[in-house]
Amino acid sequence: MSFNLKVGEIKKAYLTEQEIWKIINQFFANGHFTTTYKYGLMKALIENLYNVDNRLVLTFDQVYFSFAKIYWNLVIHHDLNQLNTPNRQSGIQKELKEFQLMHGVPNKVVFDRLPSNFQLQLVERTKKVGARYVVGALYGDMEASIYEFDKRTEYIKFNSSIYIFLQKYRQIVTHLTNYHLAKFLEKHNDKNKLEDVLLKVENISKRESLHAFYNILWKYETKECFYCGKVLSDKRIATHVDHFIPWSYIQSDNMWNLVLSCQSCNTKKSNKLAKSLYLEKMFVRNENLKLTAVHNDFNYYSERKLEALYEYAGMNGYVENWSP
Ligand SMILES: [Zn+2]
Structure with a gap:
């Protein structure tokens, strides 16, 4: 045995x-x-x-x-x-x-x-x-x-x-x-x-709240929707934390995969994969965030990993064509 x-x-x-x-x-x-x-x-x-x-x-x-x-x-x-x-x-x-x-x-x-x-x-x-x-x-x-x-x-x-x-x-x-x-x-x-x-x-691994991530993002990020660029409201209910690679695929919450978005983009994007231009934007965002908001999640992050994740999500049925 x-x-x-x-x-x-x-x-x-x-x-x-x-x-x-x-x-x-x-x-x-x-x-x-x-x-x-x-x-x-x-x-x-x-x-x-x-x-x-x-x-x-x-x-x-x-x-x-x-x-x-x-x-x-x-x-x-x-x-x-x-x-x-x-x-x-x-x-x-x-x-x-x-x-x-x-x-x-x-x-x-x-x-x-x-x-x-x-x-x-x-x-x-x-x-x-x-x-x-x-x-x-x-x-x-x-x-x-x-x-x-x-x-x-x-x-x-x-x-x-x-x-x-x-x-x-x-x-x-x-x-x-x-x-x-x-x-x-x-x-x-x-x-x-x-x-x-x-x-x-x-849903056993799903968090009840992404509030801790919101606090970090709100502190270090420009207060604009990652997708449409709209200025975000400081009312917590109107500003969402979005999983860039959908949660249903990644099934975990990592700092390098989370962005602030307006309610409308978060709801419309839902389970979809954003267009590849947003992947490029995500690379830049993560390079900056890694330096300003020191967070354990970045210990295992690399651009290559995020790119692979994006490609494999595509292979698993997530179509990369969403934009606001
Ligand atoms: Zn938006």
């Missing part, structure tokens, strides 16, 4: 798309998982695709920040059981519920509303369980080819064939993961908790 490996090496570095599809399909065809963890880890990895360094490495802290968020929202906020055995709790559930009880956090509080020291403690707790079992288990199920890892130095390094594949087919793999996670939850939870379960899973 591979779940308790301390180190995992990539068995086969170069894989064709056909070989990767086979591995992915076999993984999803396995209907006998004990918990939802492998789906949770897949979601966390997809969410962090653009946070890799130039060697395609993610730290456990990056991965388990997403993992903690996903599980806090599933277990505490939506009160959903993650284990295939009734009346018992998975290790992550126990950790999260113990933390909730200890600090008296109400169920309605989503992860991004928790104070940052709580979030970091939750990352440590979920990492303890998740790194112990899940990293090796997913690696084993993906035929020791998805990534290499080391539990002592706490990193995951993507196989570059898989990394390209996940960018290219991101939307399909995301849908597959969400579908199977929702299906597992449906099977192992009471009917009264399952309203809109797929929708809940799809």
Whole structure:
């Protein structure tokens, strides 16, 4: 069994798309998982695709920040059981519920509303369980080819064939993961908790508010709509924070992907990709913002990454033709 490996090496570095599809399909065809963890880890990895360094490495802290968020929202906020055995709790559930009880956090509080020291403690707790079992288990199920890892130095390094594949087919793999996670939850939870379960899973990582980003952008940016140039109102309700690459594709909120826009542009743009001239504008904007508003998100940003993201969004069905 591979779940308790301390180190995992990539068995086969170069894989064709056909070989990767086979591995992915076999993984999803396995209907006998004990918990939802492998789906949770897949979601966390997809969410962090653009946070890799130039060697395609993610730290456990990056991965388990997403993992903690996903599980806090599933277990505490939506009160959903993650284990295939009734009346018992998975290790992550126990950790999260113990933390909730200890600090008296109400169920309605989503992860991004928790104070940052709580979030970091939750990352440590979920990492303890998740790194112990899940990293090796997913690696084993993906035929020791998805990534290499080391539990002592706490990193995951993507196989570059898989990394390209996940960018290219991101939307399909995301849908597959969400579908199977929702299906597992449906099977192992009471009917009264399952309203809109797929929708809940799809939006599990969505922030309740982008206000913190608004504050930074409002402080450092010219107060004009990024798209139409209209002077922005200082009334918070009329000025929106827009995801340049749509949220439905990127599924995370990164400083380098957020702009201020007027209400009309934000609403009309919605799920569309702006024309390439705005990508050029975004490069310039990010170079400036990186220098003025020092923000952790820029640690992993590069023009090349944003360009790739834009191109892959196009390949995933987002047509690059929107302008005001
Ligand atoms: Zn506008």
